[in-house]
Amino acid sequence: MDLSLIAVPCHLGRPRVGPGLGPERYLGAGLEERLRAAGHEVQTLVVEPPRPADDELTAVLELDAELAGHVGRADAAGRLPVVLGGDCNIVLGVTAGLGTASAALVWFDAHGDLNTPQTSPSGFLDGMPLAMALGLCHRDAVAAALGRRRVPAELVLHVGGRDLDPGELRNAADAGVVLLEGPGLIGGGDPAATMTPAIEQLGAALARCAAAGAPGGPPADRGGAYLHIDIDVLDPDWAPAVDYPAPAGLDPEQLQGCVAAVHRRLRIRALSFSAFDPARPDPDDRTLHNGLDAIAAAIDVAARRADDAIGADGAAETLA
Secondary structure, X not given: OEEEEEEEOEEOOEEOOHHHHHHHHHHHOOHHHHHHHOOOEEEEEEOOOOOOOOOHHHHHHHHHHHHHHXXXXXXXXXOEEEEEEOOOOHHHHXXXXXXXXXXXXXXXXXXXOOOOOXXXXXXXXXXXXXXXXXXXXXXXXXXXXHOOOOOOHHHEEEEOOOEOOHHHHHHHHHHOOEEEOHHHHHHOOOHHHXXXXXXXXXXXXXXXXXXXXXXXXXXXXXOOEEEEEEHHHEOOOOOOOOOOOOXXXXXXXXXXXXXXXXXHHEOEEEEEEEOOOOOOOOHHHHHHHHHHHHHHHHHHHHHHHHHOOEOOOOEEOOOO
């Protein structure tokens, strides 16, 4: 598979601090070589802040505008964009690059990232990226920087959350975002099977967008899914080197099964990974190795699309 491996080594617009160290740690540990050995063609680039910004939101959005250009060019060329970011704000650049409502968004994260300035207990911008993508906050700033409308809530599925603020739960309910939270997801023993009905709903929503010809909706040959994976969706036993660990998470095999479950219905059109903080304690480089495995496994699943029958709404009707 042809890949564009795009590193964004920043946290809240600041280069190479905290989880902003994670992307280049993955690269330094041999990610490119591993992907090439698996038969993938890899083009790698690093996105740097275009200029020092006066405030955090501006810094994040200017960086996302740079990222959006790279993602859009990769997508147009038939290359799978694989984005390695420090924080989850990279979602804004990826969705802008793909085009609003042109792909379902499946969000794997221990946290909601659904706060707004009105609901956030701390005002922490890194607790708001999914809310910004949905148009729940900072709408004017996002539109000015990225020139796009919101991602429709019917095309969003949040998976693995287990540390959500009350305000985030209200925001999700009001917007209509489906939450598959950690205890309920894992309690049945097969998270991938638990996800399947919600994935079917995403496919149906994409089909409706295509049939309606809505502005920003997927052309007949596009659609599919963009998967964002915050590595803290894994249990801290598997990924301790994160800033906000939360117990009762997925294990690596469950995460891989969930990714495959998405691909059975929707071809994977983009991937992003975030939140590995090499400055945090990481016994035996556990987070590094499990993160590398998660990236490689998700790409391998996405590569199966060449053998799949892809429907007009981007659906993968069979899985090799």
